[in-house]
Amino acid sequence: MTEMMPVTDARTPNETDQNATTQDTPAPKKPVLPDAQTVTSVKHWTDRLFSFRVTRPRTLRFRSGEFVMIGLMGDNGKPLLRAYSIASPSWDDELEFYSIKVPDGPLTSRLQHIKVGDQIILRPKPVGTLVHDALLPGKRLWFFATGTGFAPFASLLREPQTWEDYDEVIITHTCRTAGELHYGADLIASLKDDPLIGEMIGDKLRYYPTTTREQSPKMGRITDLMRSGEVYSDLGVEPMTPETDRAMICGNLDFNLDIKALLEGYGLEEGANSKPAQFVVEKAFLD
Numbered sequence: 001m002t003e004m005m006p007v008t009d010a011r012t013p014n015e016t017d018q019n020a021t022t023q024d025t026p027a028p029k030k031p032v033l034p035d036a037q038t039v040t041s042v043k044h045w046t047d048r049l050f051s052f053r054v055t056r057p058r059t060l061r062f063r064s065g066e067f068v069m070i071g072l073m074g075d076n077g078k079p080l081l082r083a084y085s086i087a088s089p090s091w092d093d094e095l096e097f098y099s100i101k102v103p104d105g106p107l108t109s110r111l112q113h114i115k116v117g118d119q120i121i122l123r124p125k126p127v128g129t130l131v132h133d134a135l136l137p138g139k140r141l142w143f144f145a146t147g148t149g150f151a152p153f154a155s156l157l158r159e160p161q162t163w164e165d166y167d168e169v170i171i172t173h174t175c176r177t178a179g180e181l182h183y184g185a186d187l188i189a190s191l192k193d194d195p196l197i198g199e200m201i202g203d204k205l206r207y208y209p210t211t212t213r214e215q216s217p218k219m220g221r222i223t224d225l226m227r228s229g230e231v232y233s234d235l236g237v238e239p240m241t242p243e244t245d246r247a248m249i250c251g252n253l254d255f256n257l258d259i260k261a262l263l264e265g266y267g268l269e270e271g272a273n274s275k276p277a278q279f280v281v282e283k284a285f286l287d
């Protein structure tokens with residue numbers, strides 16, 4: 001599922017009724033949003049990136065790596081919704097999101113100003129292709145991300161199944177600037193102290209961050225570093241093969257297509273929920 005869902009008024013009659021008051025019930029101070037969840041923390045990483053956590057609906061079940069529609073009430077009184085990967089793992093009590101700030105973006109020009117205690121709308125219908133069920137068993141799992149495409153992998157890196165199913169996990173993250181790597185780098189640094197998965201990870205995780213427009217220890221697009229073989233020599237690992245390697249890809253459209261072509265060149269085939277194979281792809285945003 002890679003199509004952006006349109007902005008709709010998806011309130012059911014029951015949801016609309018939530019706003020109704022009776023003589024016995026004092027009017028709420030502010031309108032109750034349909035599918036409202038409360039913001040519990042917000043962190044700004046750069047002038048273009050922030051993350052936040054919200055309460056989790058008690059009935060929401062999802063698979064690590066999936067996305068949901070979230071948003072705010074539009075000026076026209078209709079929900080303004082966008083697709084967002086859930087960055088927290090399936091077992092977490094709260095939901096985490098990692099977001100871009102598009103200056104004139106209909107949603108994020110407003111969403112970037114949310115504060116603890118504010119409400120957002122969250123449609124509890126998780127979907128997506130970046131899930132373990134869509135991959136055949138393998139030995140080594142690669143996560144390829146650009147920009148906010150890191151979000152689904154923030155979920156999967158904290159998912160015990162990732163560490164149960166694979167001997168080695170390699171995550172590459174390419175951003176324009178070094179500051180755009182911080183959310184991912186902090187999360188990866190925290191994994192070893194995680195009470196649930198810290199011990200499971202052991203020495204299985206390899207992290208390969210690169211930047212393209214600002215100096216950092218490793219410069220260049222991951223695609224170029226794969227073509228030249230540099231990523232393999234840097235990590236001291238064998239190039240990918242369909243027998244051992246599985247991969248998940250999340251970035252801009254061109255990036256997804258370029259990595260897909262590279263993986264197909266190694267002999268890997270694209271999978272889906274209905275037909276598991278050797279790699280899966282999802283867009284981090286629509287252009």
Ligand SMILES: Cc1cc2nc3c(=O)[nH]c(=O)nc-3n(C[C@H](O)[C@H](O)[C@H](O)COP(=O)(O)OP(=O)(O)OC[C@H]3O[C@@H](n4cnc5c(N)ncnc54)[C@H](O)[C@@H]3O)c2cc1C
Nearest residue numbers: 082083084085098099100105106107108148151284285287
């Ligand atoms: C399956 C899926 C999952 C997504 N998950 C996330 C997520 O976890 N975090 C997130 O920030 N966004 C995510 N997005 C993008 C998100 O749906 C919105 O596009 C984004 O929140 C901006 O909304 P907007 O209304 O402000 O601007 P929009 O009108 O939606 O976008 C305006 C323009 O901004 C650029 N843009 C939009 N999103 C991004 C982005 N994430 N990174 C870089 N440039 C972008 C594009 O050029 C786009 O045309 C996802 C999109 C899809 C399809």
Ligand SMILES: NC(=O)c1ccc[n+]([C@@H]2O[C@H](COP(=O)([O-])OP(=O)(O)OC[C@H]3O[C@@H](n4cnc5c(N)ncnc54)[C@H](OP(=O)(O)O)[C@@H]3O)[C@@H](O)[C@H]2O)c1
Nearest residue numbers: 146147148174175176211212213221222223252254255258
């Ligand atoms: N206002 C600002 O200051 C500002 C800053 C940055 C971005 N933006 C806008 O925000 C949008 C998204 O920017 P973004 O940086 O989040 O995402 P992006 O343009 O998708 O770039 C993210 C990273 O992916 C790399 N990349 C892009 N295409 C690739 C490909 N085909 N193969 C391999 N690597 C690839 C980029 O390298 P390259 O650098 O080589 O492209 C960059 O390091 C853009 O439309 C841009 O116009 C605005």
